[in-house]
Amino acid sequence: MGKKKKQQDKRPWCYYCERIFLDEAQLVQHQRSKHFKCPECPKKLNTAQGLWTHCNQVHKISITEVPYAQEGRGGMDIEIFGMAG
Numbered sequence: 001m002g003k004k005k006k007q008q009d010k011r012p013w014c015y016y017c018e019r020i021f022l023d024e025a026q027l028v029q030h031q032r033s034k035h036f037k038c039p040e041c042p043k044k045l046n047t048a049q050g051l052w053t054h055c056n057q058v059h060k061i062s063i064t065e066v067p068y069a070q071e072g073r074g075g076m077d078i079e080i081f082g083m084a085g
Helices: 024-035 048-059
Strands: none
Touching: none
16 A cells, blocks of 8 residues: 555646646637737737737737746747647
8 A cells, every 4th residue: 555646737738827727729719819819909810920920911010929928938939839839
């Protein structure tokens, strides 16, 4: 009779704000509505690079960081979609 080993939490989490979700579909929905939403129009993109491209081409504005990201995690150079990236 030994101690049970703790299993690591394998639920998906948001790279930008570290929020934990029940499944990856909820994570992707969160990222699109919170981190990849255009500040000028209601469009929701799939990636930070998509948001940057949209804002640059359509609205002629430059975005340098992912909105609502924790400090040090808002860079546009990392391509993240859901848990992939």
